[in-house]
Amino acid sequence: MLTEFGRVFIFLIIGAIFVAGGLITAWLVRPHRWYPGKLTSYECGEEPVGDSWVRFNIRFYVVALIFLIFDVEIVFLFPWAVVYQKLGLYAFIEMMIFLAILLVGYAYVWGKGDLDWDKPTPHIPVIKKQKPVEQAYAEEVTV
Amino acid sequence: MNFYDTIFYFFAFVTLVSAAIVVFSKNIIYSAFSLLFTFFGVAGIYVLLNADFIAVAQLLIYVGGILVLLLFGVMLTNKVVSVEMKTGTLQTIPASIIVAMTAGALCGVFYMTDWKIVRSVPQMTTTANSLGEMFMTTYLLPFEVASVVLLVALVGAAMIARRDRAIQNLKPKI
Numbered sequence: 001m002l003t004e005f006g007r008v009f010i011f012l013i014i015g016a017i018f019v020a021g022g023l024i025t026a027w028l029v030r031p032h033r034w035y036p037g038k039l040t041s042y043e044c045g046e047e048p049v050g051d052s053w054v055r056f057n058i059r060f061y062v063v064a065l066i067f068l069i070f071d072v073e074i075v076f077l078f079p080w081a082v083v084y085q086k087l088g089l090y091a092f093i094e095m096m097i098f099l100a101i102l103l104v105g106y107a108y109v110w111g112k113g114d115l116d117w118d119k120p121t122p123h124i125p126v127i128k129k130q131k132p133v134e135q136a137y138a139e140e141v142t143v
Numbered sequence: 144m145n146f147y148d149t150i151f152y153f154f155a156f157v158t159l160v161s162a163a164i165v166v167f168s169k170n171i172i173y174s175a176f177s178l179l180f181t182f183f184g185v186a187g188i189y190v191l192l193n194a195d196f197i198a199v200a201q202l203l204i205y206v207g208g209i210l211v212l213l214l215f216g217v218m219l220t221n222k223v224v225s226v227e228m229k230t231g232t233l234q235t236i237p238a239s240i241i242v243a244m245t246a247g248a249l250c251g252v253f254y255m256t257d258w259k260i261v262r263s264v265p266q267m268t269t270t271a272n273s274l275g276e277m278f279m280t281t282y283l284l285p286f287e288v289a290s291v292v293l294l295v296a297l298v299g300a301a302m303i304a305r306r307d308r309a310i311q312n313l314k315p316k317i
Contacts, residue, residue, distance in 0.1 A: 078271060
């Protein structure tokens with residue numbers, strides 16, 4: 001009587017038990033002696049500075065938006081893939097039209113450079129090259 | 144209360160509790176993460192309604208996509224932890240009237256609908272097959288139009304979210 005999703009549900013329960021079991025046994029077994037130093041985030045022995053919740057760059061958001069659109073496209077692909085063998089070439093052409101329309105958007109996003117990971121431009125300090133002393137002296141003499 | 148009811152109440156409980164946390168939490172990050180369980184509980188209810196494709200789509204799009212987007216949105220905001228959430232009661236009388244009317248309409252719909260109650264739980268069948276067939280034959284035009292809608296959404300989203308290159312180039316050059 002177990003349906004396909006019944007199996008998924010059992011996996012879910014086992015997963016929850018697995019995580020909770022590990023945490024609870026650790027809590028039961030470990031010694032409960034804490035001091036503030038234990039609660040700081042560990043970062044290679046360095047004292048953490050500031051907050052861990054920092055502001056993210058906007059470029060993550062653009063990529064996430066583009067991902068979401070293609071995520072929805074994948075959802076449309078699933079029912080097509082199930083019946084593809086039955087309908088054959090007809091379904092294939094239909095899907096290619098569907099994908100071609102979205103490919104226009106992909107080309108647009110690519111062409112506009114939204115997929116490029118814009119790296120911050122480094123400021124490389126330029127040190128003025130100093131002339132050798134003899135040459136500078138010689139120039140001064142000629143003037 | 145049989146087995147199905149138990150599972151239904153479990154998912155309903157998960158959905159409602161996490162939705163309450165989304166609304167009442169003072170920390171916006173906790174709200175965003177709590178929304179994950181709300182979406183998940185709704186997906187579970189979809190499965191119980193024999194809507195397996197919608198359930199999977201819910202997991203794939205909402206949990207996998209929209210939540211990531213929301214989290215990025217939260218992380219893009221200036222302050223994450225100490226956001227002053229202004230919660231107060233404004234316009235109490237109009238709000239309560241609207242709430243009462245909406246609740247009344249919903250209750251009316253609930254009691255007046257002639258529910259087709261099936262006593263025996265029908266065997267779970269995959270809906271993806273029939274969905275795919277309908278997409279490819281009867282509803283071909285809406286299917287292709289959906290692609291155009293996605294295209295518009297993609298172009299529009301990329302255009303709005305894009306950082307203006309002209310402004311970026313105005314940064315002081317050292």
